[in-house]
Amino acid sequence: MGKEEAYKRMSQAVIDGDADTLVEAVKEVIDQVEPLEIIQEGMMPGLKKIGDMFGAGEIFLPEMLMAAEAFQEGMKLVEPRILAKGQKVEKTxxxxxxxxxxxxxxxxxxxxxxxxxxxxxxxxxxxxxxxxxxxxxxxxxxxxxxxxxxxxxxxxxxxxxxxxxxxxxxxxxxxxxxxxxxxxxxxxxxxxxxxxxxxxxxxxxxxxxxxxxxxxxxx
Ligand code: B12
Structure with a gap:
């Protein structure tokens, strides 16, 4: 699966509050792309969409909560990869x-x-x-x-x-x-x-x- 396809699946998985599918899609690309790109291109669009849907009254708090929880499951995979990149940096x-x-x-x-x-x-x-x-x-x-x-x-x-x-x-x-x-x-x-x-x-x-x-x- 190409990364664009994986990003689409991630976004949809966040919208669906489907942590398993999100984690699966993240795992498919995590060794090939910048970890920050996974958040920005894959996971954040889903969260933005869910926010818009909530604002429009199309979904309610439980759905927004599930989306947030799925997002955070994805973050558990991506965050260590981001942190690993900055280990030898001077104190700023x-x-x-x-x-x-x-x-x-x-x-x-x-x-x-x-x-x-x-x-x-x-x-x-x-x-x-x-x-x-x-x-x-x-x-x-x-x-x-x-x-x-x-x-x-x-x-x-x-x-x-x-x-x-x-x-x-x-x-x-x-x-x-x-x-x-x-x-x-x-x-x-x-x-x-x-x-x-x-x-x-x-x-x-x-x-x-x-x-x-x-x-x-x-x-
Ligand atoms: C996920 C979410 C939740 C989750 C939060 C889970 C959690 N642990 O964080 C849950 C389900 C718990 C939730 C609850 C509520 N939510 Co809410 N939520 C959202 C949602 C969908 C996404 C927010 C998010 O995480 N975005 C992704 C992150 C990455 O973006 P970000 O926070 O903006 O951060 C980026 C930048 O802003 C920047 N940044 C962030 N912080 C900082 C700080 C500094 C210093 C700098 C420089 C930069 C910076 O960098 C970040 C990375 O790019 C938004 C919709 C939206 N469009 O934002 C609604 C939204 C914020 N929620 C909203 C509402 C109304 C609520 C509730 C009141 C709902 C309710 N009826 O109970 C409660 C609030 C409870 C409370 N007292 O806080 C409204 C707010 C409307 C308003 N008044 O402005 C929104 C906009 C949805 C909507 N369209 O109506 N929510």
């Missing part, structure tokens, strides 16, 4: 990463974290539903360079601003690079809340993080 910086308060979406955050690790970042994953105090306390504790926040809903993205406001309140805003991301987040939003940047892709997020760290350390 320290990142504290979480999904904001009342938001439990973690898939995108986890992909960005995996890729950051392969580029030498030491990443502290705070999980989901993370409060401003937790973000900031952890960043202080581990002497982080970057605070990174993910948010997948229009109703939760405002908590990204709360973290930045809390940093300002504590007189710590200038100490950290603040990155924001996730579905509804764009450049305009990042600028509006006073974040240092955003990206809608994992590779873009890593490039941005590297560039901003270089600038900061060069100061």
């Amino acid at each position: 910086g320290v990142v504290v990463f979480g999904t904001v308060l009342t938001d439990i979406h973690e898939i995108g955050k986890n992909i960005v974290i995996t890729l950051m690790k392969t580029h030498g970042f030491e990443v502290y994953d705070l999980g989901a539903n993370v409060s401003p105090t937790t973000f900031v306390d952890k960043a202080e504790e581990v002497n982080a360079d970057i605070i990174a926040m993910s948010s997948l809903m229009t109703t939760t993205m405002t908590y990204q601003k709360d973290v930045i406001d809390y940093l300002k309140e504590k007189g710590l805003r200038e100490k950290y690079i603040v990155l924001v991301g996730g579905g509804p987040v764009n450049e305009e939003w990042a600028e509006q809340i006073g974040a240092d940047g955003t990206s809608d892709s994992a590779t873009g997020a890593v490039e941005l993080a590297k560039r901003l760290i270089q600038n900061k350390k060069g100061r």
Whole structure:
């Protein structure tokens, strides 16, 4: 089976919430292609489709949940391959990463974290539903360079601003690079809340993080 065919099967398997078929299709190509390509070309289109279907009221929460679970089964195969590529990389910086308060979406955050690790970042994953105090306390504790926040809903993205406001309140805003991301987040939003940047892709997020760290350390 060619990779295009395998990617189509992966996407459909995510939509169907069919972890077995997804894992099978991933195994068919995993030794031949870039692991990140499997996520981007094979698995993510399915998740996007399921989100659109949910938004249109064509499916309900159980189907979305099954799609997410199938996706995560696929990730179990792909993630070690991505991590294996970055074993001998020099340390780039320290990142504290979480999904904001009342938001439990973690898939995108986890992909960005995996890729950051392969580029030498030491990443502290705070999980989901993370409060401003937790973000900031952890960043202080581990002497982080970057605070990174993910948010997948229009109703939760405002908590990204709360973290930045809390940093300002504590007189710590200038100490950290603040990155924001996730579905509804764009450049305009990042600028509006006073974040240092955003990206809608994992590779873009890593490039941005590297560039901003270089600038900061060069100061
Ligand atoms: C999977 C999913 C779920 C899963 C999450 C499982 C998990 N453990 O993560 C489950 C089923 C649990 C779920 C629950 C809900 N969901 Co949901 N979900 C989705 C879905 C289909 C996909 C999200 C996803 O993982 N995308 C794939 C990843 C790779 O993309 P990403 O997160 O955007 O990340 C990329 C970039 O944004 C970027 N990035 C991400 N984070 C960061 C951070 C930084 C710093 C940077 C630089 C970059 C960056 O890099 C990533 C890689 O490319 C979306 C639809 C969609 N189009 O997004 C709906 C969606 C986000 N969900 C939605 C809703 C409404 C819900 C529920 C409220 C449903 C309900 N009635 O209960 C609950 C929310 C519960 C809560 N309190 O959080 C809505 C949100 C609408 C809104 N208000 O904005 C969406 C948009 C669906 C829709 N069309 O209506 N969901």
